Amino acid sequence: MASSTEMARTVRDYLWILAFAVLIAFAVPWFLWRDATVVAGLPVWLWWHVGWMALAALVFHAFTRSAWDRGMAIGTDRAAESTGSTPAEGTPGPNAADAEVHDD
């Protein structure tokens, strides 16, 4: 039962994954490959690096504020009730039944 709030959460999850992917993809400024422009005594690509790391720190900080735990399938009441199928965990499938057996 996908309520609209749950849909919104899923969309936000994918946006976070996208944000992380962009952070990784452009940590090296590939579009400046072979570029030797110097600004204020340092190559432009080095300034990009410094700025990108600062941006990464800000994005990471925002992630810890608003989305931390989302990928962890932590057994909050709701998650425990459902089948536990979040994108990160995958579907337990046959093993869910398997797990019931070893109750100790």
Add this chain to the structure above:
Amino acid sequence: MTDPLATSGTLLAARTLAAVAPGSAALAPLQAWTGETTLQLAVVGVYLLAALALGLIAYRVTSREAEDYYLASRSLGTVVLLFTTFATLLSAFTFFGGPNVAYSFGPEWILVMGLMDGILFAVLWYVLGYRQWLVGRQHGYVTLGEMLGDRFGSTTLRAVVAGVSIFWLFPYVMLQQVGAGQALVGLTNGAVPYWAGATLITLFMIGYVVVAGLRGVAWTDTLQGLFMLLVTWAAVAWVVSAAGGLGALSSALAGTRPEFLALGGAPAAGAPYSVQYVIATAVTIAFGVTMFPQINQRFFVARDARVLKRSFALWPVLVVLLFVPAFLLGTWAAGLGIEVPQGSNVLPLLLNEYTPVWFAALVIAGALAAMMSSSDSMLLSGSSYLTRDLYRPLVEPDASDDREGWVARVGVAVFALGSLAAALLQGGGGGLDVLVTIGDTAFGGYAQLALPVLVALYWARTTRTGMFAGVLGSQAFYLAHVFVPEVTVAGVTLLGDAYLTWDFALWGMLLSLVLTVGVSALTSAAPEEDARTFTVGAD
């Protein structure tokens, strides 16, 4: 012309060994003891004593139990956790190897470091580290092997993971000791011989690791990390002002090595950096780092989630603060016309030229700090793998906590003295090339473990057989590529450095993923396996 950085041996060696040539400095003739030597040794000595004193203070608050000894009872705060992980990540590479590479090939390693340690490792810190922390807190795990062994109901898996880890760790510790011995030889112009330097550093480490455990290591790491940052920035300020500013430095560089200003080097001049090299290096090392025992064990030690969050967000900042200045120093040295003889390191030479003697000694002390802060943590974690995953389950299953804490300390000393013996043999003329090769390729070796562990943490259908296949299969693949010479069969080169221009370590990681998932899908779980172990419940 072959790409000078492309072979995997160089690729990983660059990060590890600080480009010190074993044997060369060790055989340097003894120099006269001068006033300068006394000053240099006094600086290093004061630093070592400060580290030891911190260790002793930590000892006073450390109990005799194993969990407190190895994990400081999972009580580390943000600053200490951040710096202990950071300092542990840095080896001699920060001060020697990295600047040397920047001096010879240009400063692109700054970007490799940014992608690798600033971004990829931070993401893994969350994906792998936070999850391990959650699971570890619930079940009281101390080591990776313990966690996996419990989940898959297999003492053998536990022992295999510990065994593989120690296999890569031991030579790596040895390389750090070789580096420390040589740094002291270089600093004192041979007045302190190699064997004395390596032994002195090892004994100091055993001292504070044995008495104070992780708390001592973490506290000294924090001191070492702050010290390294401070010294690096002071060095940059000194060199920049002496050379007439950033603009003058880049003009000098444009005059002598213009290709160093271009990302990836000049197109024609046999540019050493390729896109594949940058990606393969960053990915392999970032994943490898997470499986190094001393880093992996740090995933268990945060006091609460807030500590992990703050460290996660601060990570890219720290990486910029340290690696940009350290590697720029090496690059600038090329522009300033510093000559680096074979087997020497560029940074001390640059500093001798532009800063006073006592400051150059401080930087060498910083480099020693970098080596010690990696090695001390490796000793502690290596010993915990030995005692907890091999000795206790296989030799003495009903050892008490007190007894385990005691065995752990003996383990530290045995591990340290063993690697010291190897370092002395190696430094005294070589002969242990196999160990050097293993140490140089350790990051790739650990990287093979990362994906099976990730799969196990997130995919409930992972089976024990799948884990064995993923771990052992990829290790066999990787070791074969490290040790077996390449062969050409029907026009296809096998066991070479790369397939389709991508480093073999990456292919090994892919294999580990395919084997773990594939074999898990084809097999079913044994009754002792319990997927719910890794289900993270609310408190």
